Amino acid sequence: MRHGSSGPGRTWLLRLVIAFGFAQGAVSMARPAVSYRALSLGADERAIGVIAGVYALLPLFAAVPLGRRTDHGRCAPLLPAGVVLIAGGCALSGAANSLTAMAAWSGVMGLGHLCFVIGAQSIVARQSAPAEQDRNFGHFTIGASLGQLVGPIAAGLLISEQDGAMARTSALALTAAAAVAAVACTSLWRIEHRAPSSGTGRDQGAVGVSPCSSEAENSGNPVRRILRTRGVPAGILISLAVLSATDILTAYLPVVGEHRGIAPATVGLLLSLRAAATIACRLVMTPMIRLIGRTALLVATCLVGGLLCAGIALPVPVWGLALMLAALGFCLGVGQPLSMTTVVQAAPDGARSTALALRLTGNRLGQVAAPASAGLVAGVAGAAAPFLMLGVLLMGAAGLATRGGLRSQRTIGTPGAKHAQKAHAQHRAG
Template sequence: MAATNGPGRGWLLRLVIAFAFAQGAVSMARPAVSYRALSLGADERAIGVIAGVYALLPLFAAVPLGRRTDHGRCAPLLPLGVALISGGCALSGLAGSLPEMAAWSGVMGLGHLCFVIGAQSIVARQSAPAEQDRNFGHFTIGAALGQLIGPIAAGCVISGRDGAMDRTSALALLVAAAVAAVSFASLRRIEHRAPARPAGPSARKVPVGSILRTRGVPAGIFISLAVLSATDILTAYLPVVGEHRGIAPATVGLLLSLRAAATIACRLVMTPMLRILGRTALLTTTCLLAALLCAGIALPLPVWALAVLLAVLGFCLGVGQPLSMTTVVRAAPAGSRSTALALRLTGNRLGQVAAPASAGLIAGFAGTAAPFVMLGALLLGAAGLGARGEGPRTAR
């Protein structure tokens, strides 16, 4: 899909704003779901299962949605995604059992997937090759802003005093539903209307196997999976770690938001870092440092040291997502960018199913800090793939 020359970059700003509210709602809801599940009697393993169900429906829906987007409009997925996120948050707040919590968490995850596939495809379609790193970096600032504000908001609303955890976590989920709905206001005139393309070789469906065998695509998928798994398990399990170490929910929210603020800082300076270090060195170095820092969370650190560790970790994790998007888009065969991005998201969701479930199992046997050692191993693998480079670019 060739980039579309549209009037300025106002569409990207509107997309970033919408993404910030949608992601803010999800980032507020994820720890709220964990706290509400704890108030309903969940243990570490049940938290892992609920976190995994968030990714289960998207695991099966990503590729069909990507196929549709490759040969149609992207924008309709955005309001659909916002509606599902808002509904999933609200119904999670009203749920009275752990199976209900898991089901509505899955609806929330499906909504997030719809929004992200539509939004990433718009960025890929409307960005010239030289602008992709910058535009994907700016696009993911929206996600980082949501991840910054969401946990703080959750921490301000949720309280464990005097048995108020059940009531306040439900309230946080209802507030998250309202935050998601604000995204609708920024969804106007984001996708440029392009003329219909004639049928040709690029209009044919490229088999999924061929896309996955294209050099650069598997590496981009795994790096994205590892980075997102780290962010996801941090969001879901830092509250559990906080409960075991006596850290208040408000402090946990601040710690998660500090991580997100560092990610925003990273993406604001992405272009000069790429110019100085290059893509391969930047990916490899940040994944390697993130692996060591994730494993460090398992240590019984004081809160101030944990804050420093999470800030540096957040900066390192800020590189993987935008660069993996560009890696996959550049490597994908012609006419299959959205499907390749959807496969990347399928890998993400597979990680979000397997990683929390594995984390829950590991935490049940080895303690709540053990899943962070597992994340360190994942990121170490991502650093190895990053060191190999993305291979030759596909001619466009």
């Protein structure tokens, strides 16, 4: 079955990528703007770490309940709800005049991003045949990378340090981010395939999340059972490490730029260069998987990414920093889509949205703990020290993948994938 043919029309994935691009663009524009606005209000490195951590605090508690709801319901309503929360969090962060208020609205923004991502990932899992999942999740995450490419550039162009204008211009950037988020709603029409009637069973060979799973089915798949499933914990931890690297890079590169005399516009270009390299990686990810395999690719990219993160702590010139960030962006592009596929394929039937939500819970736990730890480290050892911490975290993820914690079944081109894809196609045809 060709890409895009299993959803409502042939454009559902493209429209989902576009919507994700705008939603992620708003968040990627807002995150450095929040850091600059907090700096203008007198925040130090520790306060920046706390504000970045609060972004993930509400999602930490909401992810699993949202995932379990999605396992036996529709995914699409989470998308506009997420957009509203992102836009509101951005706009209210721009209007806030205290660090406490900024932290609170940053948390609202994070909750909106979580709602959008759980709904969108579950749609991709439901509407993709097994052998299409690496590719479709890779294409889906291109939307995030596009947002991460454009957002920091836009923030850097709007924010100015001259004549004490940082407070005003960072507020302007946050207001613009809210408008960008609202545009995401324009591509969310008929994005989700309607569930079959209750009398129609789903083929057990299909990997997609069952939209008509009952409470009884989900009660047989408790969280502890999902977490004990081989491949799920490794996928969660690798995703945590990769996202923590991206998140701290976004939050702390402005701080590093302040210490090294790098202008906000240049910092925005550096962050966007990292995102562009991530897009390039995801465009060629399927051939790389075929060439060296999923596990080897994860190990290599986490290891090299860890070394590059540690290198950012060195006092290199801007051109050297640009080269390192481009290579780092390419390496970080692998972890997120492959961890999604790993978790979806390893999770029990009828609980895949919950498994994806557990993966997002791990991500948000990392987004709470990593910035808080980074703030402590930066307060003691300087603004570049968090990147050394990230290097250790990514190397640990490489070691986890090396130990064989990831399942490699049903990858592209394997007999299992072809059999499952055939079953999925037969189910759709029926």
